Amino acid sequence: MTLEAPETRIVDSYRIACDGGEGALGHPRVWLQIPHDLGYVECPYCDAKLVHRDFEGKV
Incomplete structure (x- = not known):
């Protein structure tokens, strides 16, 4: 069983x-x-999951 990334x-x-994007509630x-x-x-x-634009829809 694989789990999907919470955000792409x-x-x-x-x-x-990447800092979690939530200000003080994010991460280092x-x-x-x-x-x-x-x-x-x-x-x-x-x-x-951070996907480069060249690979959008391929991963």
Whole structure:
């Protein structure tokens, strides 16, 4: 059984920051690198799936 990511965001850069997006209720800002062959990365804090625009609809 696989679980879906709680949020999927389409981004324009392969290096992106995630802070949970909820101000003081979020999490520490982390910088994530999207692998060029995979097209997405998941945040280790909030499990958001960050998908590069080139891979939208493919992952």
